Amino acid sequence: MCSEATMNxxxxxxxxxxDRRWLTGEKAYTGEHAKQxxxxxxxxIRKRVYNTILDFSILFEHLEEAERQKLFEQLAETDGDERNDERRDDEFTxxxxxxxxxxxxxxxLTESMLEEDAAHAESLAERLLRDAVYESGKRDEILVEDVALEVDATPGPIAAVVKDLKAGNDVSPAGLRLLMESDRVDTAEVQACITELVFDDE
Structure with a gap:
């Protein structure tokens, strides 16, 4: 998430x-007309999001290649090159x-992740992802024969991860990540503990 200063x-x-201030809780409406x-x-917000999504069809079809390159060069990998470090934009990524x-x-997508039937009906998310790959290929005259999306997923509620931790059971890296991204963990404390573990013997 971007910093509050950058956001504003x-x-x-x-x-x-x-909009940003209200969505992030920095701004609140109170008083007689707050509900309205x-x-x-x-x-x-809903109207602007809808209209922005419609604009992506125009951007995909008509934005000049040079402009697209300028925009997405901010995704450059570092590769140890300081020039790329300066160009990379993590917030954009x-x-x-x-x-x-x-x-x-x-x-x-998440609903289809947990369906046990391998022949489940294609979700809208899967169809959109498949069609997007087709459209991308067509842009460069590439015929995409097939697109397969395979996701290995299990339910991972925070409560279950916490229960396993309390019981001393093994927790998967994915479970730990889920916990780290929740508001139940102070990431600074976790980082300090990891630092101590990694560098304890040095």
Whole structure:
């Protein structure tokens, strides 16, 4: 997540500065008209998100290649090159990741993850992902014969991970990550413990 300062410094985009402040809890509506103001804010955000998504069709088809390269060069790997370190934009990378997660989550990917029947009906998320790969290939005159999405997943509620920890059971790296990304763990304390473990013998 981007810092509060960076979030407030950004110009209006899909979200306005006030949208960001409200969504992150920095701004609250109180008083007689608070309910109506919250309703209007939600409605405005929903409309802007909808219209922004429609604009991606225009960007994909018509944005000049040079402009696309300038935009995505911020994803450059470091490779130990200081010039790439300066060019890399982690917030941009995280934004792309979360944009994909936002679409996949809200189009049913997690529901299909836990279906035991291998022949389950294709979710909207799976169809969109498949079609996106086809469209990307077509852009460079590549015929995509097939797209297969395989996800190995199990239910991982925080409570179950905590229960295993208390019982002294082994917890998978994925379970630990789930716990780390929750609000039940102070990541600074965990980092300090890991640092102590790693460098204890030095």
């Amino acid at each position: 410094e950004r110009k209006n985009a899909m979200l306005t500065t006030e 103001q919250r309703y209007q804010r939600r409605r405005d 995280n934004g792309l990741r979360d944009a994909l997660a936002f679409v996949l989550y809200n189009t049913g």
